[in-house]
Amino acid sequence: MTSRLNSVIDRRRLLQGTASVGGLSLFGLAGCATGSGRPRYDAIVPPLAPVRAHADRLFDITVCLRPFRAAGPRLDTEQVGDTLVVHNYGHGGSGWSLSWGSSTIAVGKAMASSPREVAVIGCGALGLTSAILAQRAGAKVTIYARDLLPQARSARATGSWTPSSRICLESVAGPGFATLWEQMARTSHKTYRNYLGLPGKPVEWTDRYNVSDISREEQRARRTPDPLGFAEYDHLIADLNPAPQLLPRGGTPFDAPFVYRSESMMFNIADYGHTLMTDFFAAGGEFRRTEFHTPAELGLLKEKVVINCPGYAARALWRDESIVPVRGQIAWLIPQGEVNYGVTYKNVSVLSRTDGIVVQAVEGGDMKGYKDDNETVDRAEADKAVATVAELYSRFRRG
Ligand SMILES: Cc1cc2nc3c(=O)[nH]c(=O)nc-3n(C[C@H](O)[C@H](O)[C@H](O)COP(=O)(O)OP(=O)(O)OC[C@H]3O[C@@H](n4cnc5c(N)ncnc54)[C@H](O)[C@@H]3O)c2cc1C
Known part of the structure; x- marks a missing residue:
């Protein structure tokens, strides 16, 4: 970038x-x-x-398919029956890079009422980081998803630190989003430090x-x-990368x-993904292979707080045509x-x-x-x- x-x-x-x-x-x-x-x-x-x-x-x-939203990722909440749904999707070409920062925001909203159990929909970059962060915040977490990571779209990414790649259109996201983006990027960057220097090199720095x-x-x-005006925010974190x-x-x-x-x-996604899944299961996480067809089905889960990370599939599942x-x-x-x-x-x-x-x-x-x-x-x-x-x-x- x-x-x-x-x-x-x-x-x-x-x-x-x-x-x-x-x-x-x-x-x-x-x-x-x-x-x-x-x-x-x-x-x-x-x-x-x-x-x-x-x-x-x-x-x-x-x-x-990159899940692009002109306004930037969806991070708001809504009620589905008596269930609180926290959205965490639409990260364009930046889903891996922003995952820890975006999921920190989503988990903060999910844990506001200190639920004992949290459901996460999706097992891609955003689902796994949401699940791990919710565990660290004290919840028992179950991931419900059609695919585990190796079959999810996230497994087909380049694996580069690209936090502002196709993240939004500057004119649609508005000036306030830049601050949120910087917060997500800095949180992610800091968290990725924890995966440096490990056997298998899940994350490493390399020359380009x-x-x-x-x-x-x-x-x-x-x-x-x-012609559309994709946002370029990298100058806000210029201190994180050598010129x-x-x-x-x-x-x-x-x-x-x-x-x-x-x-x-960069992220060696096979090893990094394996590390994330191992960490999730080692902390008592559970996985249920499930396919949802309507938002109402999320309201039927036993967990009353759900973090929703279906990626591009939100377009069909949530009828969200803002996903391109x-x-x-x-x-x-x-x-x-x-x-x-x-x-x-x-x-x-x-x-x-x-x-x-x-x-x-x-x-x-x-x-x-x-x-x-x-x-x-x-x-x-x-x-x-x-x-x-x-x-x-x-x-x-x-x-
Ligand atoms: C070619 C390419 C290169 C990329 N390179 C990079 C890069 O270098 N760096 C970077 O940061 N980003 C990159 N990206 C972007 C990144 O891959 C995405 O932003 C990210 O993968 C989105 O992750 P996600 O968890 O939101 O979605 P996904 O990985 O799509 O995961 C969605 C999960 O939800 C589940 N799900 C979906 N619908 C349902 C349903 N109805 N019922 C049950 N489960 C469901 C799926 O099974 C899956 O587990 C790239 C993208 C592409 C296409």
Whole structure:
């Protein structure tokens, strides 16, 4: 994700910083441009292993619908008979990133009357975090859902820290939402710290390379304007992520004039999801496989406080047409443990996770997939994205 603030910082860095980096051209010794014009002392690019991008190494292609709401996630409450329903759905492309913060708000509302038992509808990113937080607040929790996490849409996400990705339209959400968003993002970020450094690496920080024939300024200038006005709030939490650094040409194995490096938090969803489910069951949580067809059915549950996290399915279950689908597809290359970074190149994004290498076509930006509810696989799109990655690595120089 880019931010307006980063854009300003980058522009300043580009203007001030690129002149004095010549001479340090070996992969391991190159300097990054900094505001002072000197290479950063930590600008060493570690040996990078190439992604083996071949169509016959694709082991899966998955499609998922982002549950987008122009006004931002639904977090209000309503009564269904004698049951209090707290909504927690509609997080667009930010559901994993905002999950702890959003669920903290939902659980606060659910626990206001100190119920002994709480029901959670849904076992995706929002359902699991709501359930765990309600347990920590002292409730006995049962998750009711059609699917456990591995089958839920959340399992088909990229796994990046992207807290303002398609989270709302700025004009519809209004100025007050920015403060709520920042609160959710900061709470989530802080909570994710608890999952760093664990065996299986459920959550980790990794390097990201942006490889391009043109500068980031030029990339931004050529971007098709977003006609809807998706909100960009990342500048509000600019202190949580390091700014991208321009690396000198020849300083990395990538054969391109512009290579930027940043670092970002990521979620290895297979392991992270397993950790969440294990934590939930270890704390006495129960799961009931259930499919609801109408809101009234929630009122029949024995628990009189329900946190409602059905994701995109709220459109059908709650007849909530404010939920708009934003289709996204991932092509999965066989995992490579030696590849520990992500890269974007020619509108293709690659992220190496422990459970697979995620390859995604991202041309069109936030508008890609907007209002498209087609969940069938587009093999041609996957092959084209993998071919673009193969082209990048065909010119890759080993350090
Ligand atoms: C391609 C793609 C990439 C993404 N990448 C990222 C990313 O990198 N970072 C990020 O933060 N976000 C990302 N997202 C967004 C993120 O995946 C979603 O915001 C998030 O998964 C929403 O989670 P959820 O728990 O609300 O919904 P879901 O995961 O859809 O879970 C809904 C749960 O409710 C249950 N349910 C639904 N209807 C019923 C019913 N009628 N009866 C009973 N149970 C029901 C389901 O079985 C499921 O258990 C991405 C999305 C896509 C499509």
